[in-house]
Amino acid sequence: MSFSSSDDDTSALSLQSSLEDLSLEFTTDRKFIRWANANPRHPRNWTTNRKVYDTAIIIWLEFFTTAISASGASAAADAQHEFGISHTLSVFLFISIYLIGQSIGGIVFPPFSECFGRRWLYIISMAIYCISCLTTGLVPSISGVVVGRFFSGFTSAIPTAVVPGSIEDLYNAKDRIVFIFLWAMLANTGLLIIGPIMGTYIVSGLGWRWIFYIGAIVIGITTGFLFNLQESRHTILLENEVSKLRKVTGMQELRALNPDHVPDLRTFLQSAVFRPARFLVTEPIVFIVSTIASIAFAMVYLFTEALPAVYGDMGFTTQTSSLPFLALGCGFLLSSLTRVLDHAILDKLYREGKPITPESKLIGFSIGAPVLALGLWWFAWTIPPLVPNVHWIVSATALVPVGYSLNEIDTVLAGYLADSYLSYASSGFAAMSFLRAILSAIFPCSLKGCTLI
Known part of the structure; x- marks a missing residue:
């Protein structure tokens, strides 16, 4: 609403005083209320300790859930004998079903969080994830695996x-580089290093079900910290x-500047749930970035299946065949x-008074893309049977540039979407998450020789 000079002076002064007390202000057209720049209750102005706690716990969730996801390859290899199924069907049950659930959750949850908040979504989803892990481990049938892995994947989104x-809520453009990097690096570490190695040793010592028991225990404890x-x-x-301002002033007509407001479920479904899908098919940036990042990310899951087989043929044991994943970590x-x-590039832009654009942060992708091609060629031409009698260290060394480039592509392109879509970063990233x-x-x-029968 707008206030003219005919408004009661006392009410206007009272309103202005209340706005200052709450560190709020009118938009320039005086129709809506928005945050004042230094409002301590705005997430970007929270204390360092507050932001570090919140950031650490949500990044930990991504790290551990991706580790459990990657451990599915080890579980699949062991469970196929118990259920009497082919290896590829077992991979489909333990890995693909999980990722199908994640693709659906990745479309639904981000716009929901933008419209209704993130906190309770984290809490409820992780509680369900815990139950899903228990279902996978406790139910002695394939149906239990399907249900458990689907819902654990769904909530892992x-x-x-x-x-x-x-992260976009909490940090400015410069600081986001660091935290998007930490998020992507730890997620990839869980996926490509901790998950495969942890899964191999747990299965060898305790059996495949203990992967999911441990997952349920750890996420159950973490859920307590989420409160x-x-x-x-x-x-x-x-x-x-x-809402506080309305109570103080009695002016029920005051409205917050909230582009995410949805009056009903139908409007939410039309404007929010389909937003990621709309971004994917109508936004060239989202489509191109999602395609490139998804192909690179999918290679991670391909490696979780391929590396144990490659190094197993070179004489490695079941446990040690997972150790080449450490080269990816390097x-x-x-x-x-x-x-x-x-940071050097951004500091230079700051000093020169030039604007920081999303494209200012693409240097890692510019380096990572050709390095990935080089690393894959190196790896492919130094493993048997096409190239026999080559020491395993030669191919393992090729995994170092592969790990670097996969992490760069994931980190940089995720940050690029966050910077390009700002408040709608989750929806932009949801489109990428769905495709990947x-x-x-x-x-x-898709490995050679696999069938679903």
Whole structure:
């Protein structure tokens, strides 16, 4: 609403005083209420300790759930004998079903979090994830695996697709580089290093069901810590602040600046749930970025199946055949050097007074794309049977540039979407998550000689 000079002076002064007390202000057209720049209740102005706690716990969720996801390859190899099924069908049950669930959750949850908040979504989803892991381990049938893996994948879409939006809530463009990098690096570490190695040793020592028992225990404990998480969606918090303002002033006509407001479920479904799908088919940036990132990410799941087989043929044991994943981790560490270069570029732009655009942060992708091609060629031409009698260290060394480039592509393109779509970063990333989950579900089943019968 707008206020003219005929408004009661006392009411106007009272309103202005209340706005200042709550660190709020009118938009320039005086129709809506918005945050004042230094409002301490805006997520970007929270204390460092508060932001570090929230960021650490949601990144931990992504790290651990991806590790459990990658452990599915080890579980599949062991469970196929118990259920009397082919290896590829077992891979489909333990990995592909999980990723199909994640692809669906990745479309639904991000816009929901943008409209209704993130905190309770994290809490409820992780509680369901815990139950789903128990279902996978406890139910002695294939149907239990299908239900458990689908719903654990469905709820794992929260940290996978919503965390970039939470990071955008909390940090400015410069700081986002660091936290998007940490999120992507730890997720890839869980997926490509901890998950395969942990899964191999757990299955060898305790059996495949203990992968999911441990997953349920750890996520169950983490869910308790999530209750101390603060809501970070700034439009939801602004609505709460304006609600306080209405109570103080008695002016029920005051409205928050909230582009995410949805009056009913139908409007939500039309404008929000289909937003990621709309982005994917109508936004060239989202389509191109999603396609490139999804192919690179799907290779991660392909490696979780391929590397144990490759190095098993070279004489490695079941346990040690997972250790070449450590070479990928060395590549991840090299990504920290690119972040130093990122900061040098941004500091130069700040000093010169030039604007920082999303394209200013693409240097890692420019390096990572050709390095990935080089690393894959190197690896492919140094493993048997096409190239016999080559020491395993030669091909394992090729995994270092592969790990570097996979991490760079994932980190940089996720950050690019976050910077390009800002408040709608979760929806932009949901489109990418959907496509990469679908490809990741397909790639492990595409190895030569695999059938579903």
